[in-house]
Amino acid sequence: MRTAVAVTLPADWRDFFALTKPRVMSLVIFTGLCGLLAAPGTINPVIGFTAVLCIALGAGGAAALNQWWEADLDAGMKRTASRPLPAGRLARGDALSFGIILSVLSVMVMGLGVHWLAAGLLALSIFYYAVIYTIWLKPRTPQNIVIGGGAGAFPPMIGWVAVTGEITLMPVLLFAIIFFWTPPHFWALALFVKSDYAKVGIPMLPVVAGERATRHQILLYALVLLPVSIAPWLAGGAGAFYGGAALVLSLAFLALSLRVGLRVQAEGDAMRPEKRLFGFSIVYLFALFAALVADRLASAQGLVQGTVA
Amino acid sequence: MTPDEEAERARRLRSRNKVLGGVLLFFVALFYAITIVRMGD
Numbered sequence: 001m002r003t004a005v006a007v008t009l010p011a012d013w014r015d016f017f018a019l020t021k022p023r024v025m026s027l028v029i030f031t032g033l034c035g036l037l038a039a040p041g042t043i044n045p046v047i048g049f050t051a052v053l054c055i056a057l058g059a060g061g062a063a064a065l066n067q068w069w070e071a072d073l074d075a076g077m078k079r080t081a082s083r084p085l086p087a088g089r090l091a092r093g094d095a096l097s098f099g100i101i102l103s104v105l106s107v108m109v110m111g112l113g114v115h116w117l118a119a120g121l122l123a124l125s126i127f128y129y130a131v132i133y134t135i136w137l138k139p140r141t142p143q144n145i146v147i148g149g150g151a152g153a154f155p156p157m158i159g160w161v162a163v164t165g166e167i168t169l170m171p172v173l174l175f176a177i178i179f180f181w182t183p184p185h186f187w188a189l190a191l192f193v194k195s196d197y198a199k200v201g202i203p204m205l206p207v208v209a210g211e212r213a214t215r216h217q218i219l220l221y222a223l224v225l226l227p228v229s230i231a232p233w234l235a236g237g238a239g240a241f242y243g244g245a246a247l248v249l250s251l252a253f254l255a256l257s258l259r260v261g262l263r264v265q266a267e268g269d270a271m272r273p274e275k276r277l278f279g280f281s282i283v284y285l286f287a288l289f290a291a292l293v294a295d296r297l298a299s300a301q302g303l304v305q306g307t308v309a
Numbered sequence: 310m311t312p313d314e315e316a317e318r319a320r321r322l323r324s325r326n327k328v329l330g331g332v333l334l335f336f337v338a339l340f341y342a343i344t345i346v347r348m349g350d
Binding site: 009010011012013044046047050053113 | 314317318321322324325328329339340342343346347
């Protein structure tokens with residue numbers, strides 16, 4: 001295993017930026033913003049902007065801490081070997097400081113400017129991702145993706161709580177949707193992308209439990225996702241527009257998962273069903289949250305029969 | 310350190326300082342806006 005090379009030049013600021021995993025952050029910003037917009041009540045645009053900014057900064061801090069901890073693992077895998085730390089463009093201690101500063105700053109600004117409950121959830125999500133997931137459970141269990149999904153599930157909940165100031169059933173349901181969505185999303189990718197996690201000792205499900213078990217688990221989570229995704233409508237937290245969209249999207253998700261879940265990989269397989277499921281999973285999440293926001297905005301404008309806030 | 314390395318070092322420090330300055334200015338503006346908004350609460 002390669003270890004990080006000594007750094008003499010001061011690091012380029014772009015490498016600090018890369019440490020925040022900007023591509024993951026775009027999904028975090030989107031779901032956080034949707035949680036904020038879908039929540040009943042109003043929030044001043046400046047405060048709302050601050051809340052989404054803090055969610056993004058917190059996610060960036062957690063990502064930096066994750067790469068600080070995994071620098072040696074990343075050096076051993078082709079996909080991650082060119083990240084700033086394993087490539088030697090950034091000193092490890094700098095990444096740690098940067099991660100801590102971003103994390104503390106995001107929580108403090110969220111607390112002072114927005115709401116302390118939202119700040120508490122943000123702190124919990126950072127701790128969950130950086131410590132419980134990255135340091136503790138990722139190297140120890142093949143269910144690591146399920147646990148990691150919990151970290152990605154926080155943003156819409158934090159956005160919602162930033163508006164309402166309380167944890168009710170709806171933010172918990174939004175959390176549950178992303179929680180059950182993540183495993184089939186990631187494992188579909190893991191089936192067709194040959195990764196070298198095994199080389200660095202991370203127990204990913206397809207490697208540890210085999211392809212068949214992974215396919216069955218994808219199907220299982222897709223089955224659970226169906227009722228969870230329509231639950232906001234059934235519970236009265238969202239209207240029929242959302243309910244209809246969730247039903248259609250989740251049935252399509254389930255249909256694609258059925259094909260992936262019940263087949264066996266053949267020699268020279270192009271893995272089309274897996275690629276389609278992965279591609280659709282991203283569309284699914286964007287469309288589902290967009291439908292939730294559209295539902296809320298339409299009922300707020302009195303365009304459709306509204307739900308009681 | 311060779312002159313080339315020295316120039317690269319200076320370039321990186323300059324660009325880092327610019328970005329950091331921009332970030333600080335942004336936060337000054339943000340905190341001002343938050344303060345004004347929250348004064349009405």
